[in-house]
Amino acid sequence: MRWIPAPILAVLFFAGTLTARDFDTWFVDKTLRVDLFHTGxxxxxxxxxxxxYQAGPWAGSKTNLLSDLNLGEYQVRVYDTASAQLIYSRGYSTIFNEWQTTPEAARMHRTFHETILVPMPRRAIQLTISRRDKNMVFRELWSVVIDPEKPATINRTPARPRFKTGTIFRHGDPERKVDIVILGDGYSKADMDKFRRDARHFNxxxxxxxxxRERKREFNVWTVExxxxDSGIPKPDKNIWK
Structure with missing residues (x-):
């Protein structure tokens, strides 16, 4: 057996890591929106x-494609089907896993509609969803192959915004900044001026x-009106429902 000197091995491994994280190799600057039903x-x-769906430009990081933060109850992973290489991963949590802790979950099934956003792949991918087991190790629960080269697979019709959006401040491109979106609840159409004032006050x-305060220039802040x-929010403790 021929041995490769350790320094060369290190270089080869590092080069492989760079290839796996090369955004332009695996993705185009669009967002793939995966809508799914989560039942249990x-x-x-x-x-x-x-x-x-194909959504707008990819607003996430284009350099940190493989998550090393080990966050979330679930993890989405994207593999290139041709090479079986992991090219994207992110941890996340859901309303479903919170609902599982309620008494209702012990006596009935429910379905939650969820959305996962990943960069738009250049070619076919295998998208998997994993969940932590009792030992906190991610175990795969679901997998699907998505091929962007098949026209019927992805809806590319531009979405029509339902609500007006606004900008409080913008300090750079989304992939290089942290984006915060402020949404209102209980603001009627006549309350929109108040919503804008409240959003700016909160900001x-x-x-x-x-x-x-010290990191302000690392953020973008947007509003969705x-x-x-009805004006106002529900107050169950006072039997007010809207």
Whole structure:
């Protein structure tokens, strides 16, 4: 057997890592939106695909494609089908796994509609969803192959925004900044001026406080003017429902 000197091995391994994280090699600057159904009860769960959409430019990192933070109850992984190489991963959590802790989950099944965003692949991928087991190790639960070269696979019709959006401040491209979106609840169409004032007040309060004050230029802040049918929010403790 011929041995390769250790320094050369290190270089080869590092080069392989760079290739796996090369955004332009694996992806185009668009977003793949994966809508799915997440169904189960207290002790079981399964997934079913709904639709796949092409959304706007990819707003996530283009350099840190493989997550090393080990966060979240679930993890989405994207593999290039031709090479079986892992090219993207992110941890996340869901309302479903919170619901599993409620008494209702012990007596019935429920379905939650969920959305996963990943960079738009150049060619066919295998997307998997894993969940932590009792030992905190991710175990695969679901897998699907998505081929962007098949026209019927992904809906590429541009989405029409339902609500008006606004900018409080923008300090750079989304892939290089942290984006915060402020949405309202209980603001009717007549309340939108109040929503804009409240959003700016909240933003000023947050960025006058450490550590946000010192890192302000690392953020972009946007608003979505969600219009409620009624003014005000539900107050179950006072039997007020809207």
């Amino acid at each position: 009860d207290k002790s079981s769960e399964f997934f079913a695909p709904d639709h796949y 000023e309060a947050m960025f006058s406080t450490s550590p946000f 969600v219009i409620s049918e």
